Amino acid sequence: MDLLRNLGSAAVSSLVQKSGLNLPFTLGDKVSFYEGKTIWTLYDALKRDDSSPVSVFYFDANQPGKRNQLPLAKNALRKLRTVRHPDVLKFIDAVESDTSVYIMTERVQPLGKALQALSSKGEKEKEEWLMWGLQRLSTALAFVNDPCSSTHGNIRVDSIFLSPSGEWKLGGFDVLSSAKDEAAVLYYNGHLVPDSSLYASPEVKKDGWSVLKEHHPSVADSYALGLLIHSIFNPSMGMPATTHPPHPPPQPSSRGAIPTSIFSSFKRLLNPNPKSRLSASAFLEAGMSTVGGDGHGYFAKNKFVLLCNGLDQFSLSSEADKASLLRTLKDSASILPPEFATHRVLPSLISALEFGGANATVILPLALQMGKHVPSAEYSSILLTPIAKLYASPDRGTRMALLDNLPEYVERLDEKYVADKIWPNLQTGFADTIPAIREATVKSVGLLYPKFGNRILNNDLLRHLSKMQMDPEASIRTNTCILIGRIASSLGYNTKKKVLIPAFHRGLKDTFVHARVAGLMSFMATIECFDAEDIATKVIPCISFTLIDKEKLVRDQAFKAVELFMKKVETHAASMVCLITDTKNRF
Structure with a gap:
């Protein structure tokens, strides 16, 4: 297995399978940025059963210098299997042997890689994003320290990952240990984590990892959280002076880019006295507080935190709060990170559509706006599939929103998708008791018909349109006649031979003046569909009675139509004369 280090991912997968391990994934590219930073090698991969993107963390004890770290890899797998939280790296599956461990998780990227890209962002935008990440991390850490009564023991940039939505996920469970476990891996093997001494709290540096048995599970993690805050806001400044004895408190001059709003809490996280040190849960509580003076509310005011909380609580919010959130999303749509809009906001909006149709007229346009960031390969699964399901909704507000916004997504639909997913429910709109739904359904066909197959176009659709030409609503009859022409x-x-003339003639006999005009204009628009014989024997006789219509608007259009068709007949007749003349000349 030493050979694995020098092999490509495909070769790794093949070799491991030959060794008898059944991998539930196919390894892709190695994430080179992450190489050598922890005990793990990180791969992008695909889940074997459905080809969905995942990440795979791989540990091989046969690599030089890694044999004694095997307990850390085994512990990481054990803990990640059992610690489930929205802000913790999502475990999917694992494969392990006596010397190797594979952990399959949701697809993520290392936080460190994303931090490098922050240099191109504005200071305000960068601060908003980092504070949001700290809020999610603090939430996860408070969960580990308090309800789980455990110490993470490995809080650093390389233990944090980004989901496709840009949300921070806590990983790196190599030494996560319960305070109730006297023989926990942290106490005896904490020093085996690469560079563990750099991030160790003062009491650990003085008395070793086992000293943590005497303290609350949060003390080591809180100190490391303070160091993390320093490193993400001041990546070029190195470790703060407080990491060295006698561990002086951070001075205002050393604040760098750390926001002033959290500097007070930051200093308390780095308190060298573990009994007086601010815990992650207290740091989170102060940040989410809406009351209090300086050093409070630094998370509660964050744009991303507000949006996420609003989306999570959308179904339970008042109508006023829903409207406020949607306005905020609309105003912020153009500046939200694409990954956040696509994977965080959009799914929440789609979910709200499924269970809150009253807001569909506002939510659907917003969802489609957010959907502009979705890659073409993912557009169908992320947006079109939920939209197709909405066509089955009994809520008329949802149906109207779908039809009104059809121009925004119709180009993404293919013929099979329309036939299988859209048309079966769309056609029910022709018989709806609400005229506005019937009319919107007719108009939608003008956009969708290029996606219809022959069966729908020449059979199902025409049967519906024939009925719509007898609709009680004059505007629907008029639009139907225009649609048939289109x-x-x-x-x-x-x-064409069977349908067009009767359909347009029906329009000419309509009691609504604009329906009659529509019939004449449809005849004119489809002149190429008729041969000279049909024009002379069917079309012109069908139109002629409208030359003396009681409405001048209709009469004027009728004369134009007759003139147009007569010119075509005259041209054809002239060619017939030439043909006869040529025949006589030959004899």
Whole structure:
């Protein structure tokens, strides 16, 4: 297995399978940025059963110098299996042997890699994003320290990862230990974590990791959290002076880019006295507090925190709070990070649509706006599939929103998707008792018909449109006649011969003046669908009675139509004369 270090991911996968391990994933590229930073090698991978993207953390004890770290890898697997929290790295599956461990998680990227990209961001934008990340990390850490009564023991940049939505996820459970376990790996093997002494709290540096048995589970993690805050805001400044004896408190001059709002709490996290040190849960509580003076509310005011909380509580919020959140999202849509809009905001909006149709007229346009960031390969699964399900909703507000916003997503639909997912529910709109739904359904066909197959276009659709030409609403009858004219060129030859003249003639006999005009204009728009014989024997006789319509608007259009068709007949007749003349000349 020493050979694995020098092999590509495909070769690694092949070799491991030959060794008898059944891998539930296919390894992809190695995340080179992460190499050598921890005991793990990180791979992008695909889950074997559904090809969904995942990450795989790989540990091989046969690599030089790693044999004594095997207990850390085994502990990480054990703990990640059992510690479940929204802000903790999501465990999916694992494979282990006597000398190796594979842990499959949700697809993530190392936080350190994302921090490098922050240099191109503005200071305010950078601060907002980092504070949001700290809020999520503090939430996870408070959960580990308090309800789980455990110490993480490995809080640093390399233990934190970003989900596809840009949310921070706590990982690095190599030495996570319960305070109730006297023989916990942290107490006896904490020093085996790479560079552990750099992040160790003063009491650990003085008396070793076992001293943590005497303190609350949070003390080591709180100190490391303070160091993390320093490193993410001041990446080029190195470790603060407080990490060295006699561990002086941070001075205002050393604040660097750390926000003034958290500097007070930051100093308390780095208190060298573990009994007086601020815990992660207290740091979180102060940050989320909406009352208090300086050093409070630094998370509660954060844009990302407010948006996430609003989205999570959307279904339980008042109508006023919902409207406020949606306005904020609309105003912020253009400046939100694409990954946050795509993987955090968009799923919440789609979920709200499924269970809160009253807001569909506001939510759907916003969801489609957020969907502009979605890669083409993912657009169907992220947006089109939920939209197709919404067509089955009995809520008319949702149906109207779907139809009104059809131009925003119709180009993403293919013929099969329309036939299988959209059309079965769309066609129910033709028979809806609400006129606005029927009319919007008719208009939607003008966008969708290029996606219809022959069966729908030449059979199902025309049956519906024939009924719509007899609708009680004049505007629906008019729009239906116009629609038939628009789709005429896409109809089959025999269908054109059979359908068009009766359909337009029905419009000419309508009691609504604009329906009659629509019938005439549709005849004119589809002139190429008729041969000279049909024009002379069917079309012109069908139109002629409108030349003396009681409405001048109709009469004027009728004369234009007759003139147009007569010119085509005259041209054809002239060619017939030439043909006869040529025949006589030959004899």
